[in-house]
Amino acid sequence: MNAGFTAVDRCWVCGGASLAHWYEARYDLAAFAGQDPPLAAYSGEAIDIRRCAACGFSQPSALPALDRYFDRIYDQRWADDWVEAEHTAAYKDDIFADVLSAKMSSLYAAVCSASTQSSAQRWS
Ligand SMILES: [Zn+2]
Numbered sequence: 599m600n601a602g603f604t605a606v607d608r609c610w611v612c613g614g615a616s617l618a619h620w621y622e623a624r625y626d627l628a629a630f631a632g633q634d635p636p637l638a639a640y641s642g643e644a645i646d647i648r649r650c651a652a653c654g655f656s657q658p659s660a661l662p663a664l665d666r667y668f669d670r671i672y673d674q675r676w677a678d679d680w681v682e683a684e685h686t687a688a689y690k691d692d693i694f695a696d697v698l699s700a701k702m703s704s705l706y707a708a709v710c711s712a713s714t715q716s717s718a719q720r721w722s
Contacts, residue, residue: 600636600639602662603662605660606657610657612653612655614651614652616651616652617648617649617657619648620647620649621647624643625642626642633674634670636664637667645660
């Protein structure tokens with residue numbers, strides 16, 4: 599038994615009220631069974647995901663009515679070995695390399711542009 603749901607009647611992005619069924623999802627909060635049993639009690643519940651006709655954003659048709667739902671769901675106490683593995687794992691290295699490469703290119707372009715402008719001012 600869980601605390602029930604509160605309907606979401608408007609699009610979170612544009613406020614539109616034309617929300618149509620897109621697909622059905624299912625809550626899986628079993629990882630909270632030891633830490634937060636009332637939160638874990640939502641596991642297995644089906645939730646209708648709806649798409650806004652105006653802007654295309656998709657969102658659940660209802661949210662858990664459990665007090666401080668989002669505070670609780672973002673307060674998962676990860677096991678120390680999981681945190682260590684996430685810190686040392688290399689599977690996200692390509693993502694970080696791409697982000698850093700794009701940032702370095704952007705900074706290089708900005709420095710070159712500033713240098714060109716500075717030279718132009720010096721000779722005018
Ligand atoms: Zn919308």
